[in-house]
Amino acid sequence: LLFLVMVLAWNLNVLRLCVLLDGQVNNLGYWKIMRIYMATEFVSKTTPMGVGAPAAAVSLLAPHGVKPISCLVIFGVSACMDAIVLVCLIGFFAVGELTMTMGANLVTGVSFISAFMLTAIACTALLLYHHKLFFYLLLRMPGFSLIGKKGKKNVGKLIVSLHRTLKRISELALWRLFLSWSACLLYWGVCLSTLYLCIWMLGGGVSWLESSFIQTIAMGVGHLLMVPGGAGGAEVSGTLLLEPKLGATTAAAAIMLWRFLMLYLYLVVGGVSLLSLGVGAISYGKEKRANL
16 A cells, blocks of 8 residues: 555656656656656655755756756756645644644754745746846855856856746646646645555554644755755654654654655665666667667
């Protein structure tokens, strides 16, 4: 059951990717896109805060006709959609006073993460609607004053390219935008049900709202520590929040089962996907050289 839930979550994210790509890929089937997605997730889980994922996506999609700038923007738009959902969830939890169960350190960490996501959302909106103002503000930031005229010109060209690509995505057909947002919301609905299902399978009695709150906070703390995959931070914070409701043993078991789904299963499936893509690329290169 849990594996099927994860497969559903993966397919929802791949659906969102396909919608945002809008036919940019050449001769790329659904199964190949799924393997590219899982390989990118593998890189994301093995680098601090997932910083290696954009480079992995660019390198894996570029051979299929997707421009690097388009790949980066699509990745950024997808991350921005996730940030909007998470900020709304954290705001809902705060209004519902669920955050009162957290300690001062966790509240500070969640506030910092929320502020970071809100800044990313604001920068994306500024880049879309007022890219010239974005460029002006960027040049006023510390460090950019040291860039020469040629460097500033290159940065300006990059911002214009990002703006045009972002605008093209925002002008997709309404049904595509609706489908991408539906896939995003369904993904998070499924994703935030994983801890609840783990607790349910172990005989626990925590509500879906409480489990989704604990899962959101645990994921946030894991990212805040800047450790690959959030290893350590997510487990400790999740267990601390869940222990008063289930007891130490059941809470630890539920968190470890959840982490297997959200981290180690990604590493296994993503690693195999990355390996298969590498082998396929080597075989294709050999065939191409043999035909020359």
